[in-house]
Amino acid sequence: MKILYIAIILISEYVNIIKDIHTQEAHKTILCFGNSITAGYGLDPDLAYPNVLEQILNEDGYDYKVMNAGLSGETSAGGLTRIDWVLQNKIDVFILELGANDGLRGLPLIQTKSNLQSIIQKVKKKYPEAQIVIAGMMVPPNMGKDYATEFSYVFNELATENDAILIPFLLDGVGGKPELNLPDGIHPNIEGHKIVAQNVYNALKEML
Numbered sequence: 001m002k003i004l005y006i007a008i009i010l011i012s013e014y015v016n017i018i019k020d021i022h023t024q025e026a027h028k029t030i031l032c033f034g035n036s037i038t039a040g041y042g043l044d045p046d047l048a049y050p051n052v053l054e055q056i057l058n059e060d061g062y063d064y065k066v067m068n069a070g071l072s073g074e075t076s077a078g079g080l081t082r083i084d085w086v087l088q089n090k091i092d093v094f095i096l097e098l099g100a101n102d103g104l105r106g107l108p109l110i111q112t113k114s115n116l117q118s119i120i121q122k123v124k125k126k127y128p129e130a131q132i133v134i135a136g137m138m139v140p141p142n143m144g145k146d147y148a149t150e151f152s153y154v155f156n157e158l159a160t161e162n163d164a165i166l167i168p169f170l171l172d173g174v175g176g177k178p179e180l181n182l183p184d185g186i187h188p189n190i191e192g193h194k195i196v197a198q199n200v201y202n203a204l205k206e207m208l
Contacts, residue, residue: 027063030054030204033079033086033119034097034135037170037196038070041187049188052197062208067091075101076115083119087126093207094123095133095200097170103139103151113154120162131207132164135200138175167203170196 032038032050040048045068054066069086071078079098096119102112120132136155139148159166171188173195174180180192188196 027065028092029090030064030066030093030095031069031086031091032066032095032097033069033083034095035070035074035101036072036187037100038068038095038097039072040068040070040193041072042182042184043190043193047190047193049193049196049200052194053200056197056201057208064093070097073101074098075105075107076112076119077102080115080118083122087123091123091127091130093131093133093204094120094127095135096120097135097137099151099154100137100139103137103143103147106143106147109147109150109154113158116154116158117161120158120164124162132162133167133200133203134159134162134164135167135170137171138169165203165207167199170199172199 030050030053032053038048038050039045040050045051048068048070050066050068050070054064057064057066067089071082076098096116098119099112099116102109102115123130123132134155136152139151141148143151155166155168158164169175171192174188174192177192178185180188180195182189
């Protein structure tokens with residue numbers, strides 16, 4: 001009886017392991033790699049757009065796991081230094097949301113673009129089948145008209161050159177609206193993140 005009992009336990013554990021493997025294989029993974037917008041600055045991370053996006057996807061019948069790899073204050077250069085670490089687990093979709101902090105600091109755009117391109121290349125090299133999504137951002141007018149225009153072009157060029165999906169402006173419908181942002185006027189509040197998540201979802205629909 002003791003041997004039979006042990007055998008039943010072992011079989012049960014084996015079945016659970018197989019189930020876990022199948023579960024992992026069943027869902028696809030989206031990695032949101034960005035700065036404070038992705039991290040959900042000022043909010044519980046569960047309320048940030050990556051988690052809201054996962055809820056929307058699951059409610060619409062898409063079996064996706066959305067990973068939040070946002071870091072407040074992150075620049076394109078900072079992202080390049082940590083991208084290898086966050087690519088340890090297989091991903092199917094990579095959402096790149098970086099560059100805004102470069103723009104707010106008035107950093108050379110040629111360097112910003114180079115850093116973002118290097119990040120994309122690292123993703124492609126490790127996961128060639130992963131779909132790349134570029135989240136476009138804008139800088140305030142006080143950075144200068146020419147700089148602001150050239151800044152927005154960076155994301156368009158990256159999307160075109162890498163056959164990536166472009167979200168023209170991640171904060172569309174949120175930016176500049178006090179009721180959808182925290183008191184700092186920069187970071188989305190809970191309701192703002194819901195709109196950001198919908199913006200991302202709308203861009204992803206064509207590839208789901």
